[in-house]
Amino acid sequence: MSDFTNGFWSWYVGVISLLSILACALLLWVAGKATVTAHPGQPDDNTTGHVWDGDLREYNNPLPRWWMWLFIITVVFSLAYLVIFPGLGSFKGVLNWTTEGEHKQDVTQLQSDVAPLYAAFSTQSVETLAQDPRALAVGERLFINNCAQCHASDGAGSKGFPNLTNANAAWLGERSAAHIVQTVTNGRTGMMPPLAAAVGGEAELSELAHYVLSLSASPHNEIKAFSGKKLFAACAACHGVDGKGNKALGAPNLTDQYWLHGWGEAAIVSMIKSGKTNVMPAQAPKLSAQQIQVVAAYVLNLSKNSFAAPAATGTATTKP
Ligand code: HEC
Ligand code: HEC
Numbered sequence: 001m002s003d004f005t006n007g008f009w010s011w012y013v014g015v016i017s018l019l020s021i022l023a024c025a026l027l028l029w030v031a032g033k034a035t036v037t038a039h040p041g042q043p044d045d046n047t048t049g050h051v052w053d054g055d056l057r058e059y060n061n062p063l064p065r066w067w068m069w070l071f072i073i074t075v076v077f078s079l080a081y082l083v084i085f086p087g088l089g090s091f092k093g094v095l096n097w098t099t100e101g102e103h104k105q106d107v108t109q110l111q112s113d114v115a116p117l118y119a120a121f122s123t124q125s126v127e128t129l130a131q132d133p134r135a136l137a138v139g140e141r142l143f144i145n146n147c148a149q150c151h152a153s154d155g156a157g158s159k160g161f162p163n164l165t166n167a168n169a170a171w172l173g174e175r176s177a178a179h180i181v182q183t184v185t186n187g188r189t190g191m192m193p194p195l196a197a198a199v200g201g202e203a204e205l206s207e208l209a210h211y212v213l214s215l216s217a218s219p220h221n222e223i224k225a226f227s228g229k230k231l232f233a234a235c236a237a238c239h240g241v242d243g244k245g246n247k248a249l250g251a252p253n254l255t256d257q258y259w260l261h262g263w264g265e266a267a268i269v270s271m272i273k274s275g276k277t278n279v280m281p282a283q284a285p286k287l288s289a290q291q292i293q294v295v296a297a298y299v300l301n302l303s304k305n306s307f308a309a310p311a312a313t314g315t316a317t318t319k320p
Pocket of ligand 1: 142143146147148149150151160161162164170171172173174179180183184188189190191250278279280281283295296299
């Protein structure tokens with residue numbers, strides 16, 4: 001595909017390219033025939049009369065044959081190349097070759113190369129694969145290549161990127177094969193709108209933040225938390241009246257020790273003021289359905305035995 005805005009530039013580039021090649025060929029032809037014309041005072045020993053470093057003389061010979069041939073081959077090569085491959089304006093070349101096409105071919109080739117490996121897994125459920133050490137080994141590699149840049153190589157995540165080793169209660173959605181496969185395939189967007197207007201001024205925001213801290217038995221100011229309780233009405237629709245969250249909406253549990261977006265009054269106030277749109281991009285274009293099964297099994301296994309209690313420990317985002 002060419003990016004020219006109109007046909008003129010295609011011709012412009014094409015004609016200049018061809019003219020330069022022809023000019024090179026012409027130069028070659030002229031230079032190949034001619035020797036320097038004798039002039040008065042030129043010695044008759046077939047040198048040009050130039051002398052360097054005392055005794056270094058230059059012969060007056062035509063270009064060497066091997067050099068001529070190299071030059072001719074280059075000219076022929078460039079013409080042949082421009083006929084076969086794209087390069088002359090927007091002419092596609094007789095092979096119709098494109099980098100995009102070659103990439104697609106490589107991807108198809110790669111997928112058919114690994115197909116036998118995944119064929120063995122494709123008939124099994126994600127839950128079964130999560131018990132299979134071979135599937136887990138493949139899943140780990142898929143995870144390192146496709147997920148670790150956001151969720152960390154051990155799956156423990158970081159601020160804004162969920163810790164996948166958590167127990168179910170600390171997950172945004174259900175810790176299940178279906179949720180993981182769905183999330184990896186289609187991605188997901190967590191959305192909390194800015195809500196300061198519904199809560200009040202700085203004083204109310206601070207009170208509400210202390211109430212939220214009290215939900216997880218984090219250190220807090222009792223008096224502020226007491227006044228903040230009624231303000232939580234603005235939050236209950238998503239986070240639940242008891243603050244335990246709502247997995248269907250992706251609203252996190254505020255009563256546990258895991259803080260995806262940071263712990264403390266300042267972090268909570270900033271959540272209320274600015275809201276948050278947190279996006280995980282869909283992986284389906286990159287990973288086949290079988291690869292998603294296998295990586296989902298790996299993720300399911302990551303959190304299998306860890307943290308029976310809701311008080312899941314995380315990374316730096318956990319309460320100190
Ligand atoms: C570009 C960063 C990025 C990449 C790459 C990425 N994720 Fe995510 N992932 C996120 C974010 C951000 C969220 C939280 C989305 C939200 O807030 O709803 C998330 C959420 C999830 C969840 C839901 C967690 C929960 O608590 O419900 C799972 C499961 C998950 N990712 C698995 C994966 C797997 C497996 C891969 C690799 C195939 C992957 N992710 C690749 C950023 C990423
Ligand atoms: C429309 C639904 C909705 C409402 C209303 C809402 N939230 Fe949220 N809240 C969310 C979602 C969804 C997330 C997770 C964002 C993400 O996926 O990263 C979130 C995340 C948070 C977090 C971060 C939790 C963590 O683990 O770091 C805090 C704190 C929070 N909300 C507090 C509040 C407070 C306080 C209110 C009331 C003023 C409120 N929310 C109202 C949907 C909502």
